Amino acid sequence: MDRTEQFERERPRLVRMAARLLRDPAEAEDIVQQAWLRLARADDRPIDSLPAWLTTVVTRLCLDRLKAAVPPPLEPVDRPSTDPDPSEEAALADSMGAALHVVLDRLAPSERVAFVLHDMFSVEFATIAAVLDCTPATARKLASRARAKTGPAGPTDTRADWLVVDAFLTAARRGEFTRLLELLAPDVVVTGDPVAVRVGTPGRIDGRDAVAEFFNGAAASALPVFVHDRPGAAWFDRGEARVAFDFRVADGLVHRIDFRADPDVLAALRRRRGAEPR
Numbered sequence: 001m002d003r004t005e006q007f008e009r010e011r012p013r014l015v016r017m018a019a020r021l022l023r024d025p026a027e028a029e030d031i032v033q034q035a036w037l038r039l040a041r042a043d044d045r046p047i048d049s050l051p052a053w054l055t056t057v058v059t060r061l062c063l064d065r066l067k068a069a070v071p072p073p074l075e076p077v078d079r080p081s082t083d084p085d086p087s088e089e090a091a092l093a094d095s096m097g098a099a100l101h102v103v104l105d106r107l108a109p110s111e112r113v114a115f116v117l118h119d120m121f122s123v124e125f126a127t128i129a130a131v132l133d134c135t136p137a138t139a140r141k142l143a144s145r146a147r148a149k150t151g152p153a154g155p156t157d158t159r160a161d162w163l164v165v166d167a168f169l170t171a172a173r174r175g176e177f178t179r180l181l182e183l184l185a186p187d188v189v190v191t192g193d194p195v196a197v198r199v200g201t202p203g204r205i206d207g208r209d210a211v212a213e214f215f216n217g218a219a220a221s222a223l224p225v226f227v228h229d230r231p232g233a234a235w236f237d238r239g240e241a242r243v244a245f246d247f248r249v250a251d252g253l254v255h256r257i258d259f260r261a262d263p264d265v266l267a268a269l270r271r272r273r274g275a276e277p278r
Contacts, residue, residue, distance in 0.1 A: 003039060003050065006050050007036055007039060007050070007054070010050070010051055010054050011032060013051075014032045014035065014054055014055075014058050015028050015029060015032050016028075017055070017058060017059070017116075017117075017121060018031045018032055018058055018061075018062050020116050020120060020121075021059070021062040021063075021066070021112060021113065021116050022062055022065060022066070027065065031058055031061045031062055031065070032058060034061055035054055035057045035058045035061065038057055039053075039054070039057075052127075055123070055127070056127075056130065056131055059113060059117065059131045060131055062113070063109055063110075063113055063131065063132070066109035066112060066113075067109050107146050107149060110132055110134075110142050111142050111143075111145055111146040111149070112146065113128065113131065113132060113142075114128050114132065114139050114140075114142035114143040114146060115142070115143050115146035115147065117131070118139075118143045119143065119146075119147070119163055119167060122171075122176070122179055125137075125139045125140050125143075128143075143252070144251065144252050147163060147164075147252055161230070161231050161247070161249040162224075162231035162272070164183060164247075164249045164252055164253070164254060165224070165231045165232060165233065165247045165249065165254075166224060166231075167179075167183055168180065168183045168184075168215075168247075168254055169219050169222055169224070169233055171183065172215040172216065172217070172218050172219040172222075173217075173218075173219055173220055175216055175217040176216075177212055177213075177216045180211075180212035180215060180216060181208055181209070181212050183253060183254055184208040184211055184212060184253060184254050185208065185250075185253040185254060185255045186207070186208050187206075187207070187208075187255070188206075188207065188208055188211050188253075188254055188255055188256065188257070189204065189205070189206050189211075189255075189256050189257075190202065190204065190205040190206075190211050190214065190256075190257045190258075190259070191203065191204050191256075191257075191258050191259070192204070192258070192259035192261075193258070193259065193260050193261060193262055195260075195261035195262055195263075196243050196259035196260060196261035197259075198261075199242060199243060199261055201243060201259040201261075202214070202259075211257070219233065219235075219245075221235050221236060221237070222234065222235055222245060223236055223271065224271070224272045225241070225244065225269045225270060225271055225272060226269065226270045226271075226272050227244050227245075227246045227247075227260070227265070227268075227269060228246075228265075228268065230246065230247065230248075231247065231249075231272065232244060232245050232246050232247045233245040233247075234266070234269055241266045241269050242261065242266075243259050243260070243261045244259070244260040244261070244265055244266060244269060245257055245258075245259065246258040246259075246260050246265075
C-alpha cells in the first residue's frame with residue numbers, strides 16, 4: 001500500500017481529531033489537507049509509522065492555529081531532555097465516543113491538546129509531550145488542569161470525575177489493560193457489600209494490577225448512573241439495576257470502587273449521559 005492509500009485510510013480519524021481540537025469541521029478539513037501536502041513534500045524519506053507521523057503533524061498544525069487565536073504569551077512549559085521521533089509514537093486509539101461533550105473553549109491551547117488527545121483519543125502522555133514540546137509530567141498536569149475546568153453541569157461537585165469514570169468503563173469494555181492501569185491509583189481497592197457479594201461480585205480486591213485484571217474486558221452491561229450524586233455505573237438485567245459501581249475519584253484517578261446492591265441504593269440510582277456500552 002502506497003502513502004496515498006495509507007493517508008486516505010487515516011483521513012477520517014485525522015479529521016475527527018482536528019475537529020475536536022478546533023471545534024470547526026471546515027478548519028479540520030483544511031488542517032488535514034495541509035498535513036497531506038507536508039507528506040507529499042516528504043518524498044520517499046522513510047517514515048516508520050505513518051499514522052503516528054500524521055497524528056503529530058495534524059496536532060501541531062491545530063496547536064499553531066489555536067495559539068494564533070489567543071493573546072500571547074502562551075503559558076510556559078518544561079522542555080524535555082530529548083525530542084522523541086514521531087515514528088516511535090503510538091498510533092491513536094478510536095474516539096471514546098460522543099458522550100464526552102465538554103466546553104473546550106474555556107481551555108488554553110496546550111490544555112485543550114493534552115485533554116483531547118489523552119481523554120478522548122487515549123494518546124499516551126509521552127506522545128502528547130512530543131507534540132507540545134514539554135515533559136510527560138507537564139503534559140499530564142495540563143490534562144489534569146483541563147479536567148478541572150470541564151465537566152457537565154450536574155449534581156456532582158467533582159466536575160471532571162464523570163470523564164474518568166466513563167474512560168474507565170470504555171477501557172474495561174475494550175480490554176485496554178494499559179489504559180486501565182493509567183486510570184487507577186496504585187492503592188486502589190474494590191469492595192462489595194454483602195448483597196453484592198451474594199449475587200457474585202468479589203468481596204475485596206486490592207492494588208492497581210489486580211483491579212485492572214478483574215475489569216479487563218468486563219463491564220459490558222454497565223450503564224452510566226449517578227450513585228448518591230457521584231458519577232458511577234450500574235449493571236442492569238432486563239431493565240432493572242442489579243449492582244451499582246460506586247466510584248471514588250481524586251486527581252483524575254480511580255481510588256475506590258464499591259459494588260453496591262442494597263435495594264435502597266439501587267432505588268436511588270439516576271441515569272446520566274455517558275459512555276454507552278456497545
